[in-house]
Amino acid sequence: MNRFVTRGLAAALSITMLAGCSGSKGASKENGSVYYLNFKPEADKQWQELAEMYTEETGVPVKVLTAASGQYEATLKSEMAKSDAPTLFQVNGPVGLASWKDYCYDLKDSDIAGQLTSQDYALMDGDKMAGIGYVTETYGIIVNKKLLKEAGYSVEDIKNFESLKRISEDITARKDELGFSAFTSAGMDSSSDWRFKTHLANLPIYYEYQADGITDTEAIKGTYLNNYRNIWDLYINNSTSDPTQLSTKPADDATADFVTEKAVFYQNGTWAYNDVAEIGDENLDMIPIYIGVEGEENQGLCTGTENYWCVNSKADKKDVQATLDFMNWCVTNKKAVKALCGGDKAMPSGKAGMGFNIPFKENLKSSNPLVNIAAKYQEEGKKPVTWNFTTMPSEEWKNGVGSALTTYAANQNDDNWNKVVKAFVDGWASEKAATKD
Structure with missing residues (x-):
């Protein structure tokens, strides 16, 4: 990433579709697929790499679309209106949830919910767990x-x-x-x-x-x-x-x-x-x-966090399950967790990781000194x-x-x-x- 690139990513959108791409061995939608609308431009390259790694391991196609800075809500509205809508998206908390709660699958009994270190990071809509915070930031x-x-x-x-x-x-x-x-x-x-x-x-x-x-x-x-x-x-x-x-x-x-x-x-x-x-x-x-x-x-x-993962309840059941599996893999697989939490050379490619502090059991001590401060x-x-x-x-x-x-x-x-x-x-x-x- 260019050293001066921040949330104001120059490209309006960054997208990759791994189904059928060279290097995506046996990628098939038979067991569902994942479409993640990513909020964080500064982590776009890392998410693209993680998506490819998951497809390599499982054969499940993963598409990552990254919205431009300040354009997430507009992009979400546009993409949700399409027949091939995101299966994984995010809201910023109660206000964002108000607009999308009818699209949120109940995560209460999901594997990833069992990985949370505190229920404080569960975004509730009544008794429904509408979202899960996937990164705490400072x-x-x-x-x-x-x-x-x-x-x-x-x-x-x-x-x-x-x-x-x-x-x-x-x-x-x-x-x-x-x-x-x-x-x-x-x-x-x-x-x-x-x-x-x-x-x-x-x-x-x-x-x-x-x-x-x-x-x-x-x-x-x-x-x-x-x-x-x-x-x-x-x-x-x-x-x-x-x-x-x-x-x-x-x-x-x-x-x-x-x-x-x-x-x-x-x-x-x-x-x-x-x-x-x-x-x-x-x-x-x-x-x-x-x-x-x-x-x-x-x-x-x-x-705190304003990054809550939500699963599109209106997606095909196979895609919902594929998305739940992908989310859980992200926070339990050693390489994926290292990519989320690590800094310099944390990605399998040798590039810098996302440097996140994640509210899940497998969270690693951060290589990001600002997190440790x-x-x-x-x-x-x-x-x-x-x-x-x-x-x-x-x-x-x-x-x-x-x-x-x-x-x-x-x-x-x-x-x-x-x-x-x-x-x-x-x-x-x-x-x-x-x-x-």
């Missing part, structure tokens, strides 16, 4: 420790928003002397905006849910939106990019900023390891996204920030917030921030109501 602020040290600091100096702000602004004040900025580009094109309209927006939602003792709401209050403004201001005013240019800045620019050592801090997650690994594991760390909430010194990283925070008793963006009302809501954030970045006044608040609060209420219609 995000925060990835740090180049070498650059931070050159600026005169260490990760241990950053304990809360106040210290993050002080250090970031000091780096900005000395950026010409140091030769680097505090933050990578906070790009707001479609390949990058999810980092801020979804992942960063999770923080004020998380703290509001914590304060109110809830796990979802029909009407978000926006209690911590001033904190959201503070961290957004810090990102956009202490970065490699002019805030007025963010609307056209892609994810690849942010990745390039980090790996070419133009910036110390990069908001992203464990999935980005392969993209940043070239700076050296010894130089990598990850810290929480601090937004200035009381007690945040005990905050951990943002850990996340585990260390929990071992130290830091409280992980849960992934509450699975309760965000819709993609339309996210887009409204993202558009308002971009407008504000270009002209940072109170009126424009009020547009962010309106998109966040009023947009939440209207989109939540719309999902019930």
Whole structure:
């Protein structure tokens, strides 16, 4: 994979069909076939290889289609309308499930359900196990420790928003002397905006849910939106990019900023390891996204999943069973598990694996240092920030917030921030109501 490729994969779709291909010995649909609509562009090549390996072993054809970044739902709708629809797809949690629950096979008695290490990773629809989380991930602020040290600091100096702000602004004040900025580009094109309209927006939602003792709401209050403004201001005013240019800045620019050592801090997650690994594991760390909430010194990283496997209940029975067998193989076969969990040279071809932390019994200690850093925070008793963006009302809501954030970045006044608040609060209420219609 190109070192600067992230979720914003250039190709719109990547697809392979193994039935009848050279090297797929005896591939036949007699015992069913699998069609997986993959959500993760950064893992496309690995899934293609796993699919081929499974077909080699079993003779069962496997097709993998990878949707472009930000286009999964649209691609799913299009593919589900076809006669040869996906047999394996995914939803992001309760909100995504609401649209597809009628297509979800009950996984409660499946072999893969028995492999789960916790029922917390089962997505339930009443008594039906509609989905199974297949990877847990973590995000925060990835740090180049070498650059931070050159600026005169260490990760241990950053304990809360106040210290993050002080250090970031000091780096900005000395950026010409140091030769680097505090933050990578906070790009707001479609390949990058999810980092801020979804992942960063999770923080004020998380703290509001914590304060109110809830796990979802029909009407978000926006209690911590001033904190959201503070961290957004810090990102956009202490970065490699002019805030007025963010609307056209892609994810690849942010990745390039980090790996070419133009910036110390990069908001992203464990999935980005392969993209940043070239700076050296010894130089990598990850810290929480601090937004200035009381007690945040005990905050951990943002850990959870929005990747739930669902099996198409409307598919042919043979294809359903073939898909269940494929899923279970992925999390129990030694080579497949190594491909899912491993890093450098973990694939049978010798290429890098996916570096996942999987919530199944055969999970391996990760070769991804970012995954192990996340585990260390929990071992130290830091409280992980849960992934509450699975309760965000819709993609339309996210887009409204993202558009308002971009407008504000270009002209940072109170009126424009009020547009962010309106998109966040009023947009939440209207989109939540719309999902019930």
